[in-house]
Amino acid sequence: MQRPVRVLVAKVGLDGHDRGAKVIATALRDAGMEVIYTGLRQTPEMVVQAALQEDVDAIGVSILSGAHNTIFPKLLTLMKQEGMNDVLLTGGGIIPNEDIEELTKIGVGKLFTPGTNTQDIADYIKDWVQKNRSF
Amino acid sequence: MAENKFITDSGIVINNLYQPDSSNTNNELPGEFPYTRGVQPDMYRGKLWTMRQYAGFSTAEESNKRYKYLLANGTMGLSVAFDLPTQIGYDSDHVMSEGEVGKVGVAIDSLRDIETLFDGINLQDITTSMTINATASTLLSFYIALAKKQGADIKKISGTIQNDILKEYAARGTYIYPPKPSMRIITDIFEYCSNEVPKWNTISISGYHIREAGSTAVQEIAFTLANAKAYSEAAIAKGLDINVFGQRLSFFFNAHNNFFEEIAKFRAARRMWAKMAKDLGATNPKAMMLRFHTQTGGSTLTAQQAENNIARVTLQALAAVMGGTQSLHTNGFDEALNLPTEAAARTALRTQQIIAFESGVVDTVDPMGGSYFVEELTNQVEAQAWKYIEKIDAMGGSVSAIEEGYMQNEIATASYKYQKDIENSEKVIVGVNKFAVKEEVAPPSFRINDSIRIEQTEKLNKLKAERNNSLVQANIESLEQAAKDGRNVMPHIIEAVENLATLGEIADTFRGVFGEYKA
Numbered sequence: 346m347q348r349p350v351r352v353l354v355a356k357v358g359l360d361g362h363d364r365g366a367k368v369i370a371t372a373l374r375d376a377g378m379e380v381i382y383t384g385l386r387q388t389p390e391m392v393v394q395a396a397l398q399e400d401v402d403a404i405g406v407s408i409l410s411g412a413h414n415t416i417f418p419k420l421l422t423l424m425k426q427e428g429m430n431d432v433l434l435t436g437g438g439i440i441p442n443e444d445i446e447e448l449t450k451i452g453v454g455k456l457f458t459p460g461t462n463t464q465d466i467a468d469y470i471k472d473w474v475q476k477n478r479s480f
Numbered sequence: 481m482a483e484n485k486f487i488t489d490s491g492i493v494i495n496n497l498y499q500p501d502s503s504n505t506n507n508e509l510p511g512e513f514p515y516t517r518g519v520q521p522d523m524y525r526g527k528l529w530t531m532r533q534y535a536g537f538s539t540a541e542e543s544n545k546r547y548k549y550l551l552a553n554g555t556m557g558l559s560v561a562f563d564l565p566t567q568i569g570y571d572s573d574h575v576m577s578e579g580e581v582g583k584v585g586v587a588i589d590s591l592r593d594i595e596t597l598f599d600g601i602n603l604q605d606i607t608t609s610m611t612i613n614a615t616a617s618t619l620l621s622f623y624i625a626l627a628k629k630q631g632a633d634i635k636k637i638s639g640t641i642q643n644d645i646l647k648e649y650a651a652r653g654t655y656i657y658p659p660k661p662s663m664r665i666i667t668d669i670f671e672y673c674s675n676e677v678p679k680w681n682t683i684s685i686s687g688y689h690i691r692e693a694g695s696t697a698v699q700e701i702a703f704t705l706a707n708a709k710a711y712s713e714a715a716i717a718k719g720l721d722i723n724v725f726g727q728r729l730s731f732f733f734n735a736h737n738n739f740f741e742e743i744a745k746f747r748a749a750r751r752m753w754a755k756m757a758k759d760l761g762a763t764n765p766k767a768m769m770l771r772f773h774t775q776t777g778g779s780t781l782t783a784q785q786a787e788n789n790i791a792r793v794t795l796q797a798l799a800a801v802m803g804g805t806q807s808l809h810t811n812g813f814d815e816a817l818n819l820p821t822e823a824a825a826r827t828a829l830r831t832q833q834i835i836a837f838e839s840g841v842v843d844t845v846d847p848m849g850g851s852y853f854v855e856e857l858t859n860q861v862e863a864q865a866w867k868y869i870e871k872i873d874a875m876g877g878s879v880s881a882i883e884e885g886y887m888q889n890e891i892a893t894a895s896y897k898y899q900k901d902i903e904n905s906e907k908v909i910v911g912v913n914k915f916a917v918k919e920e921v922a923p924p925s926f927r928i929n930d931s932i933r934i935e936q937t938e939k940l941n942k943l944k945a946e947r948n949n950s951l952v953q954a955n956i957e958s959l960e961q962a963a964k965d966g967r968n969v970m971p972h973i974i975e976a977v978e979n980l981a982t983l984g985e986i987a988d989t990f991r992g993v994f995g996e997y998k999a
Contacts, residue, residue: 359564359580361653364693364779367892368899384999385653388576410564411928415579441818441927459783459816460912462903 350474351401355383355392357420360410365437369405372463373470389419397427402474403454405466406436413440417453431479433470437461485906488741489898490698492860498852506855510845514754516747516858517846518804519769524842530807531832532609534775536561536586537819538928539935540596543586546822547601553826554833557639559609559809560597561585562619567654569615569987572936581933584819585611589936590943590982594622595629604632608639609684609773609807614656616643617665618986621973624677628978640681640730640773643669646707646878647686649997650887651693656987659879661994665969666711667718670725672970681730683711684773687749690887691734692779694895697741698861700734701749702868703878703887705756709869710878712760722760726767735796735803736777742796743848744857746772746803752862774800775809781816785911785919789813794831801835802848808832814926821926940982947980955979956989963993 354370356363363385370382381399383392396404404424408416413436420434437457440448445456455469486494498504508514511521520526533555536543547558562585565577571589572581581587588594598608603626612619620641627637645662648655655662666683673680687695687704695703708729715725733749735742753770762768776796781789790813797810810828812820820828836842848854868890872881881887901907908914955976962972973986 359568359570359576359654361564361648362693363653364895368694368896371892371896372899410580411583412579415930439816439818460909463899464903 350378350403350471351381351399352378352403352405352470353381353383353392353396353399353401354405354407355387355395356385357387357389357392357406357408357416358410358412359386360408360412361385362409363407365409366407369407369437369463369466373405373467376464376467376471378467378470389416389423392420393423393427393429396424396429396432401432402478403433403435403470405470406434408436408438408440411439413438413448413456414444417448418451421452431477433473433477435466435470435473437466488697488738489894490696490741490861490864492698492741492857492864498856500852503859504852504855506849513758513765513768514751515769516751517849519750519771519806521845523804523845524801524836525845528836528842529801529805530557530607531555531829531836532557532559532773532807532809533825533829534559534561534611534809535825537584538582538586539932540586540588540593544597544599544601546825547597549822550825550829551601551606553829555829557607557609557807558601560611562610562612563587564654566619566983567612567615569618569656569984569991571940571982571984572933573940574984577933579930581930581936582928587932587936588619588622588983589940590980591622591625591977592939592943592980594626598626602632603627603630603637609642610639611642613642613645613648613652613654614662615983615987616641617669617970617973618977618983620669620680621970621977624974625978634677636679637677638679638681640684641669642686642732643683644686644707644732646710646882647689647704649882649999650690650703651695651891652689655997657990657994658997659883661990662997663711663714663879664966665990667715667720668968668970670715670720670728671718672968673728674720674724678728680728682725682728684730684732685711686732688732688734688775690891691736691777693891694779694898695891696894697736697738697745698864699868699890699894701745701752701861702865703872704731704733705749705752705865706869706872706878706881708753709756709760712757713877716760722757722762723764723767726757726762727764730806731770731772733772733774733805734777735774735800737780737792737796739795739799740854740857741861742799743803744854744861746774746800746805747846747848747854747858748862748865750804751858752865771806773807773809774803774805776800776811778811778815781811781813782909782912783816784916786813786817788911789816790827790831793828794835797831797835798839798841801841804846818926819928943980943982951979952976952981952985955981956985959986960989960993963990
């Protein structure tokens with residue numbers, strides 16, 4: 346029997362808007378996942394360390410402050426350094442489409458914008474993990 | 481099933497019809513205790529609300545241009561948005577500021593930035609509201625220092641600092657220090673301003689962000705008033721007179737979608753604060769009047785079919801006006817996508833002007849007064865809000881309730897329910913879960929370049945090379961001592977910023993003395 350999908354929901358940078366992060370965390374739990382929420386003001390380093398310690402399948406980052414073009418690439422670099430090839434980096438917030446395209450190109454997973462159904466996010470994470478989990 | 485559709489988000493059941501009975505008759509008068517019908521006897525016939533559009537982004541130079549544009553278009557007061565590093569006490573060159581400088585507001589590091597921000601604007605002639613909390617004492621000091629430089633009489637300048645730290649722990653997130661020292665800085669500001677800057681509104685106790693974080697209308701006013709009580713009690717404990725500082729307390733609420741519940745909310749909040757202030761010992765009517773700013777609900781804006789937001793903003797703004805607001809910000813219709821463009825900001829301002837000058841709703845006081853429905857709804861919102869306040873009182877007040885996570889949990893539960901209701905289509909969001917169309921999302925028409933952090937860093941390097949560093953060092957040491965000794969910190973901050981100490985240096989001094997709050 347496979348263990349449940351484990352997800353780290355993270356707020357990175359100085360952004361204090363955590364309504365979305367909390368809603369997603371609860372929705373993913375309701376969808377049967379194990380969810381760890383980091384709380385506010387994490388650095389990319391703290392997030393990657395927590396992801397390693399908690400042995401998660403996915404990291405979901407919520408950003409509404411406009412700092413996404415700084416934070417996602419940093420996270421990706423750190424994850425590569427740690428060899429976390431079977432961990433999904435996904436997220437959401439107020440992120441313009443053209444930025445989403447650029448971030449996806451460099452290897453960030455799907456990024457979700459306001460108005461997304463939480464079930465769609467849960468399904469996306471489950472599918473990804475099923476295809477990419479290395480154990 | 482059908483009856484479920486007639487319940488507000490706060491859980492108030494709406495009847496098919498309201499008829500006159502003893503509970504929904506209102507014989508109160510506006511301008512008289514408990515001010516349910518308004519704080520002025522003539523309301524907008526005497527003076528319209530202040531049309532105050534919140535703006536700020538990028539550098540002080542860029543924001544200054546937007547302010548001049550807004551003033552030229554009929555905005556009546558300024559409202560400054562600061563970037564997150566400024567709000568959390570980091571200079572632009574700090575490592576934590578990377579990626580955040582100038583993004584959600586203007587970057588301010590020193591008095592020089594404030595001089596640029598208000599270039600060509602006479603501080604004695606306008607009122608300025610600043611959305612600033614953990615670092616409010618520093619931003620107010622910058623403002624006072626600039627007013628003095630302009631030759632203004634600081635006894636005459638007026639404006640508002642948000643300065644409401646409790647809702648930062650509960651809902652908004654830009655705290656720095658633990659609650660106790662934060663409350664002490666706030667009461668220092670109350671004390672300093674009541675003597676030196678008597679027309680300044682020293683706090684804007686905010687339900688806006690509590691609502692944005694997902695609370696109901698009832699929770700919004702309940703938690704806000706519970707916080708107001710906590711600030712008042714802290715000030716009274718410091719020996720301040722509620723009849724003096726009470727006149728300078730202001731409030732800030734959200735205008736959300738449910739039109740009548742929102743109007744009822746504003747009326748109930750006024751009545752409740754009047755009673756609460758009286759119980760706290762206020763005898764001066766001005767200390768019992770709840771004066772408030774309103775902003776339309778940012779989280780109600782949709783990225784889908786963004787023009788629909790103009791209609792949402794109009795309804796929300798109308799509720800605020802019919803609820804008797806003293807000032808109002810209307811959101812740009814494009815704000816689910818990006819910061820508002822100049823054109824969107826103008827339409828938002830025009831919306832207020834159409835309500836003020838075309839609709840006729842300003843011609844009489846409290847036009848909803850005496851409506852069986854609105855009076856009954858006002859009573860119900862009030863009754864439910866008191867229940868929350870009693871619960872919070874039983875926990876030992878707002879500070880304890882927040883430390884225990886009570887408000888945060890209540891808000892999170894309400895916001896999850898709201899989301900689920902949308903996803904189950906129990907709640908309709910036009911253009912999102914009903915009447916949706918396939919559409920190309922427009923590319924952002926307005927974005928902030930990351931290079932402004934470099935610009936700000938260069939300014940900081942120049943400042944540190946040009947100022948008298950030993951003088952700044954001495955000022956910082958005396959500030960540190962005052963913080964430790966419990967003396968009022970305000971005169972020390974003002975002196976330090978006049979000598980070009982930076983925002984980050986002041987915040988670091990307090991961090992050293994008070995420590996940092998970890999949620």
